[in-house]
Amino acid sequence: MAREGRGRLTLMAVLGAMGPGLLAALAGNDAGGIATYSSAGADFGYGTLWILPVMAVLLIVVQETAARCGCVTGKGFASLIRERFGVRLSALAMGALLIANTAVTISEFAGIASGLALFGVPAAISVPLVGLIIWLITMSGSFQRIEKILLLVSCVFITYVAAAFLVGPDWREVGLATVTPRLLPDSDYVSLLVATIGTTIAPWMIFLAQNNVVDKNIDEDGIALQRVDTVTGSVVACAIAWFIIVTTATVLHPAGIEVADAADAAQALEPIAGHWSTILFGAGLVAASFLAACVLPGVTSSAICEAFGWERGADRTWEEAPAYRGFITGIVLISAMLVILPGVNLFDIMMSAQVINGVLLPVLLVFLVLIAQDRLIMGEYRNGRVWNILTWATIVLITVLTVVMFVL
Numbered sequence: 001m002a003r004e005g006r007g008r009l010t011l012m013a014v015l016g017a018m019g020p021g022l023l024a025a026l027a028g029n030d031a032g033g034i035a036t037y038s039s040a041g042a043d044f045g046y047g048t049l050w051i052l053p054v055m056a057v058l059l060i061v062v063q064e065t066a067a068r069c070g071c072v073t074g075k076g077f078a079s080l081i082r083e084r085f086g087v088r089l090s091a092l093a094m095g096a097l098l099i100a101n102t103a104v105t106i107s108e109f110a111g112i113a114s115g116l117a118l119f120g121v122p123a124a125i126s127v128p129l130v131g132l133i134i135w136l137i138t139m140s141g142s143f144q145r146i147e148k149i150l151l152l153v154s155c156v157f158i159t160y161v162a163a164a165f166l167v168g169p170d171w172r173e174v175g176l177a178t179v180t181p182r183l184l185p186d187s188d189y190v191s192l193l194v195a196t197i198g199t200t201i202a203p204w205m206i207f208l209a210q211n212n213v214v215d216k217n218i219d220e221d222g223i224a225l226q227r228v229d230t231v232t233g234s235v236v237a238c239a240i241a242w243f244i245i246v247t248t249a250t251v252l253h254p255a256g257i258e259v260a261d262a263a264d265a266a267q268a269l270e271p272i273a274g275h276w277s278t279i280l281f282g283a284g285l286v287a288a289s290f291l292a293a294c295v296l297p298g299v300t301s302s303a304i305c306e307a308f309g310w311e312r313g314a315d316r317t318w319e320e321a322p323a324y325r326g327f328i329t330g331i332v333l334i335s336a337m338l339v340i341l342p343g344v345n346l347f348d349i350m351m352s353a354q355v356i357n358g359v360l361l362p363v364l365l366v367f368l369v370l371i372a373q374d375r376l377i378m379g380e381y382r383n384g385r386v387w388n389i390l391t392w393a394t395i396v397l398i399t400v401l402t403v404v405m406f407v408l
Helices: 011-017 020-028 031-048 052-071 077-085 087-117 122-137 143-167 172-180 189-198 204-217 220-255 264-274 274-306 322-340 345-370 374-380 385-407
Strands: none
Touching: 011 077, 011 087, 011 274, 020 052, 020 220, 020 274, 031 052, 031 087, 031 172, 031 189, 031 220, 031 264, 031 274, 031 345, 052 077, 052 172, 052 204, 052 220, 052 345, 052 385, 077 087, 077 204, 077 274, 077 345, 087 204, 087 264, 087 274, 087 322, 122 143, 122 172, 122 189, 122 274, 122 322, 122 374, 143 220, 143 264, 189 220, 189 345, 189 385, 204 345, 220 264, 220 274, 264 374, 274 322, 345 374, 345 385
């Protein structure tokens, strides 16, 4: 229990705390996520909507635990892994994180390229230009400024809400599908369910949720407010995913149109739902990819530098934190270059990232729950029995689903 006066939930206090949880959750709705949700709606209609409330609960459990650890310890996740489990395991985790996050960043640049192509901008122009903008934002020297810019960008997600209302679904049918679990004896259906959960909780999101709290210097007094932030962010992110599925399920599923990525979904909407639906869907894809591409290099660099005790932070200069700024620059440069190089198989890169993330996520979640229930580290704020059960249940579920995905 928090002591009296801690984290008082006034409106101004809640609004002031908003940011880290919202940003971490929304950044998960990236190019790969939008492609997954679009495919789920196009292939199975409203049949996967029921999984989204489950996803929201899983995301809340993970995000709240990570944020609480940051509030109590004042340290990022990578630092706690090194202290609790040693340098070798920390180095192994950071190596896997670097490879996976670079591959995911490449997919974000691919999303930017395909999204802007819908508006007639070729990849040779869009990718280098957006890459430069992303690099300048991450090098701006102020965490608060970066967070405000990215939260402003995330407002574009409202386009998916508008698109859903524009296509005019049967809201009664949508509501029933959301609260009625449905399982089909179909390997493609099971794979999409697994992918839908997997794209919502990624390894890098744990680092982002905890590091953002640490960077804002939030301590135990802010735990109650951070819970509001993480719950709000998780619910909003899953609601955006819900609207994406509703849109493609309403328009593309009855027409029997299949989509391979989010750009395909945007193009397929136009002849059936009109030009504005394509514009809204395409704008959301570009904004989502841009948001994640801004977040991933910084999260990756921050985690690696923290794990090895190097200087880090957006407010550090090149002289003060060469490794931190160097990793960011390298990830952005490599990602942008690979997307515009001819003959590069982006699909294989993205699939490799999924495999690494699938293996890494359960391991990191075990690290997280062991830290969160450690009395010496967390004191009175360690996990209680109910939260421990929820966290371990999340780990077991994700592990089983990951194995199922690989088998299928």
